[in-house]
Amino acid sequence: MVPLNYYLILGALLFxxxxxxxxxxxxxxxxxxxxxxxxNSANLTFLAFxxxxxxxxxxxxxxxVMVVAAAxxxxxxxxxxxxxxxxxxxxxxxxxxxxx
Amino acid sequence: xPTDLHYLAILPEIITAATGIAIMLLDPFxxxxxxxxxxWLGVAGLLAAGVAGAAQSGRTMTAFGGMVQLDSYSVFxxxxxxxxxxxxxxxxxxxxxxxxxxxxxxYALVLFATTGMSFMAASVDLILMFIGLETVAISTYVLAGxxxxxxxxxxxxxxxxxxxxxxxxxxxxGIAFLYGQTGSTRFDRVAEALxxxxxxxxxxxxxxxxxxxxxxxxxxxxxxxxxxDVYEGAPSPVTAFLAVGPKAAGFAALxxxxxxALPDMENHWGDVLGLVAVxxxxxxxxxxxxxxxxxxxxxxSSVAHAGYLLVGLVARNELGIxxxxxxxVVYALMNLGAFTVVVIWSGAGETxxxxxxxxxxGFRYPFLTGCLSLFLLSLIGIPATGGFMGKVFLFAAxxxxxxxxxxxxxxxxxxxxxxxxLRIIVIMYMQEPAAQVPSVEIxxxxxxxxxxxxxxxxxxxxxxxxxxxxxxxxxxAVR
Amino acid sequence: xxxxxxxxxxxxxxxxxxxxVIARNPVHSAIFLIxxxxxxxxxxxxMGAEFVGGVQILVYVGGVMxxxxxxxxxxxxxxxxxxxxxxxxxxxxxxxAGALSVELVYLVLKGPGVFATAAPEAIPALQGNTQNVxxxxxxxxxxxxxxxxxxxxxxxxxxxxxxxxxxx
Numbered sequence: 086m087v088p089l090n091y092y093l094i095l096g097a098l099l100f101x102x103x104x105x106x107x108x109x110x111x112x113x114x115x116x117x118x119x120x121x122x123x124x125n126s127a128n129l130t131f132l133a134f135x136x137x138x139x140x141x142x143x144x145x146x147x148x149x150v151m152v153v154a155a156a157x158x159x160x161x162x163x164x165x166x167x168x169x170x171x172x173x174x175x176x177x178x179x180x181x182x183x184x185x
Numbered sequence: 186x187p188t189d190l191h192y193l194a195i196l197p198e199i200i201t202a203a204t205g206i207a208i209m210l211l212d213p214f215x216x217x218x219x220x221x222x223x224x225w226l227g228v229a230g231l232l233a234a235g236v237a238g239a240a241q242s243g244r245t246m247t248a249f250g251g252m253v254q255l256d257s258y259s260v261f262x263x264x265x266x267x268x269x270x271x272x273x274x275x276x277x278x279x280x281x282x283x284x285x286x287x288x289x290x291x292y293a294l295v296l297f298a299t300t301g302m303s304f305m306a307a308s309v310d311l312i313l314m315f316i317g318l319e320t321v322a323i324s325t326y327v328l329a330g331x332x333x334x335x336x337x338x339x340x341x342x343x344x345x346x347x348x349x350x351x352x353x354x355x356x357x358x359g360i361a362f363l364y365g366q367t368g369s370t371r372f373d374r375v376a377e378a379l380x381x382x383x384x385x386x387x388x389x390x391x392x393x394x395x396x397x398x399x400x401x402x403x404x405x406x407x408x409x410x411x412x413x414d415v416y417e418g419a420p421s422p423v424t425a426f427l428a429v430g431p432k433a434a435g436f437a438a439l440x441x442x443x444x445x446a447l448p449d450m451e452n453h454w455g456d457v458l459g460l461v462a463v464x465x466x467x468x469x470x471x472x473x474x475x476x477x478x479x480x481x482x483x484x485x486s487s488v489a490h491a492g493y494l495l496v497g498l499v500a501r502n503e504l505g506i507x508x509x510x511x512x513x514v515v516y517a518l519m520n521l522g523a524f525t526v527v528v529i530w531s532g533a534g535e536t537x538x539x540x541x542x543x544x545x546x547g548f549r550y551p552f553l554t555g556c557l558s559l560f561l562l563s564l565i566g567i568p569a570t571g572g573f574m575g576k577v578f579l580f581a582a583x584x585x586x587x588x589x590x591x592x593x594x595x596x597x598x599x600x601x602x603x604x605x606x607l608r609i610i611v612i613m614y615m616q617e618p619a620a621q622v623p624s625v626e627i628x629x630x631x632x633x634x635x636x637x638x639x640x641x642x643x644x645x646x647x648x649x650x651x652x653x654x655x656x657x658x659x660x661x662a663v664r
Numbered sequence: 665x666x667x668x669x670x671x672x673x674x675x676x677x678x679x680x681x682x683x684x685v686i687a688r689n690p691v692h693s694a695i696f697l698i699x700x701x702x703x704x705x706x707x708x709x710x711m712g713a714e715f716v717g718g719v720q721i722l723v724y725v726g727g728v729m730x731x732x733x734x735x736x737x738x739x740x741x742x743x744x745x746x747x748x749x750x751x752x753x754x755x756x757x758x759x760x761a762g763a764l765s766v767e768l769v770y771l772v773l774k775g776p777g778v779f780a781t782a783a784p785e786a787i788p789a790l791q792g793n794t795q796n797v798x799x800x801x802x803x804x805x806x807x808x809x810x811x812x813x814x815x816x817x818x819x820x821x822x823x824x825x826x827x828x829x830x831x832x
Contacts, residue, residue: 086666087666087667087710090772090773091670091674092707092711094773095674095707096358096361097765097768097769097772098678098681098765098769099677099678099700100358100764100765101761101762101764101765101768102681102682102684102685102761103681104351104760104761104764105685105757105758105760105761106684106685107347107351108753108757108760108761109685109758109761110685112690114690114693114732114735114736114739115684115685115690115693117347117350117732118690118693118694118697118732119684120347120350120351120353120354121697121724121728122681122684122697122700123351123355123358124353124354124357125700125701125704126358127354127357127358127360127361128704128716129704129707130361130362130365131361131364132711132716133365134361134364134368135364135713136711136712137365138368140368141793141796141797141800142370142804142805143364144713144793144796144797144800145800145801145804145805146312146370147713147716148715148716148719148797148801149315149316149805149808149812151716151719151720151724152812153315153316153353153812153815154724155723155728155816155819156319156815156816156818156819157319157323157350157353157819158728158732159731159820159822159823160323160326160327160346160819160822160823161326161350162731162732162735162823162827163327163822163823163824163826163827164326164327164339164342164343164346164826165343165739166735166738166739166826166827167333167339167342167827168336168339168340168342169738169739170333170334171333171339172336172339175739177347181340181414182337182340183340183341183344183414183418190806195807202814206817209821248807249806250804250805250806250807252808253807288825290821290822293821294818294821294822294825297814297817297818297821300811300814301815304811310808312805312808313808316811316812316815317811320811320815320818323818323819323822324818324822326822327818327821327822327823327825327826330826331825331826333825333826342826385774386772387771387772389771390771390772
């Protein structure tokens with residue numbers, strides 16, 4: 086059996102890569118894809134712990150997270166489309182006009 | 186099967202969600218010029234839910250396998266959320282027509298967001314809390330971008346969405362570690378397991394990520410950077426809703442998590458939150474001074490007020506949490522009121538949101554400016570207003586638990602904030618008006634909301650004991 | 665053998681994850697993300713969570729990612745590729761992410777040892793994994809399950825409200 090730690094470290098690395106993507110990228114769609122990576126790392130962590138505790142609830146939680154992710158994707162991409170219709174760009178810097 | 190399927194415990198939420206669905210079902214049968222009726226249906230649903238909540242007050246029970254708890258704390262916040270949503274709908278009725286986006290989805294989404302907020306306050310399980318929070322978040326992303334042909338509204342939605350999704354992921358990762366440490370997501374089990382094991386590295390990771398996630402949701406510094414842009418770009422009634430509803434819901438959930446799930450870990454989160462409180466107040470107030478757009482100014486002011494609320498949390502005593510509840514209500518009244526004036530005065534297309542647009546209108550529109558002045562004075566914390574009593578309770582709680590330094594900083598911050606709030610009043614009454622003062626018409630529903638908010642602000646200031654009693658009884662459920 | 669499967673899947677996941685961030689073209693990013701999600705589904709299977717692994721492929725790869733690809737096609741890919749990809753503060757970002765990963769890994773390594781305390785509510789594996797998950801969903805997690813349906817309704821209404829073409 087693969088030890089718990091291995092999964093957790095994988096989750097931590099994936100989370101950092103996702104966070105990096107959100108901070109680093111300027112394309113809204115890619116930024117959002119990086120968020121998906123972060124959500125998946127949380128899911129991986131949930132499942133690793135659920136296996137350790139020998140519980141099925143961890144898997145149920147992951148299922149709920151997937152529901153949330155799907156809902157977020159639908160709304161998020163609708164927002165991106167609405168923005169694109171008005172601005173003809175999906176770059177976070179070019180859509181920015183609100184500032185101090 | 187869980188034996189505690191008490192549907193009565195979640196009756197108010199069932200009513201709000203069902204009203205939201207009813208609005209969507211009736212939408213195709215409603216002529217475009219009568220969409221307002223669906224808004225009134227939403228108000229009726231919220232009132233009914235409030236009555237259902239009142240019928241339950243005084244009872245305590247958990248339901249659905251220990252997922253949700255009906256107690257005085259959840260009843261208190263339910264009333265607050267229902268009131269906030271009624272206010273939001275009252276302001277929006279005329280606004281949506283004026284801006285040409287009178288779609289009934291708006292009302293449905295407000296009701297669904299209310300359902301989510303109610304569950305955030307009532308849940309005693311991290312998973313239900315998370316799903317409630319996401320229901321609120323997803324509805325508000327859409328509401329922020331509701332004027333979809335307006336690029337500012339688009340941008341507001343984009344920023345809110347990306348940072349919201351990011352913070353969701355952080356919060357979830359934190360929940361994962363808390364679950365990993367304790368083997369449960371139920372608050373009572375988490376508390377039991379933690380007091381048995383003591384803190385460990387997993388717990389610290391979980392707590393840190395959880396606080397960061399909540400920090401984004403309720404706009405604590407340094408995670409507040411999205412607030413001004415999102416608040417400025419969103420349609421003004423939505424800004425009012427965002428500044429009041431989801432923020433109070435975030436605090437409701439945060440208090441429950443910290444006090445019900447992590448009570449023995451106070452020394453791990455107390456000092457951190459103290460620092461965050463200082464930072465949040467100071468950043469919010471200092472940034473607000475230089476603003477010239479009233480929506481941005483109120484956005485930074487809402488950041489500062491989150492800092493004041495944190496002072497009550499840091500106090501870690503009963504008075505502190507009662508004060509948080511008290512201030513949440515007062516804050517909702519005065520902010521909702523101030524934004525109502527902004528909505529009315531901004532005019533079609535929200536063109537008049539600059540501070541200079543308020544020059545000299547004081548004596549032309551005595552009702553509007555009188556109300557706005559009252560709310561601003563209350564935001565400063567002038568005696569005889571609710572804002573004053575709220576701050577007194579918050580700071581007294583902090584003094585009681587020997588956080589004198591924190592209180593000194595908070596009082597200094599209030600003094601700084603007086604400058605930018607008073608500046609608006611000065612502009613309204615003492616500056617020369619522009620060559621031609623535009624004429625605005627005050628819609629009746631918004632006027633009703635304004636009067637109610639003003640009365641509430643005054644009554645909580647003059648007779649604070651009733652609300653404080655209610656708040657302190659509600660707190661007993663959490664401790 | 666098990667270790668080998670883990671290492672290859674985990675390595676591929678991290679690699680795909682990095683490629684999502686590195687790729688210039690959003691379509692490539694999406695394809696790499698699909699790769700990462702598939703590898704994660706494989707890891708779920710390895711952990712004995714067949715139901716979640718299946719849902720991961722059906723919902724994520726089959727639903728969410730297809731939606732992503734549709735949207736990328738809708739917004740012009742060419743313009744998306746030409747614009748600046750990275751935030752001006754990329755060095756700080758890299759530093760922050762590096763610090764974050766080091767810290768997380770360090771704390772994770774310090775973490776275990778708490779599992780000496782027994783597993784409280786272990787559910788005996790009487791049936792298959794899918795039955796167990798289903799039973800938990802409809803009993804213990806009934807309320808979140810119901811709220812999740814409200815959540816999906818909100819997403820549906822919201823997406824339509826935002827993205828429909830101009831009507832009325």
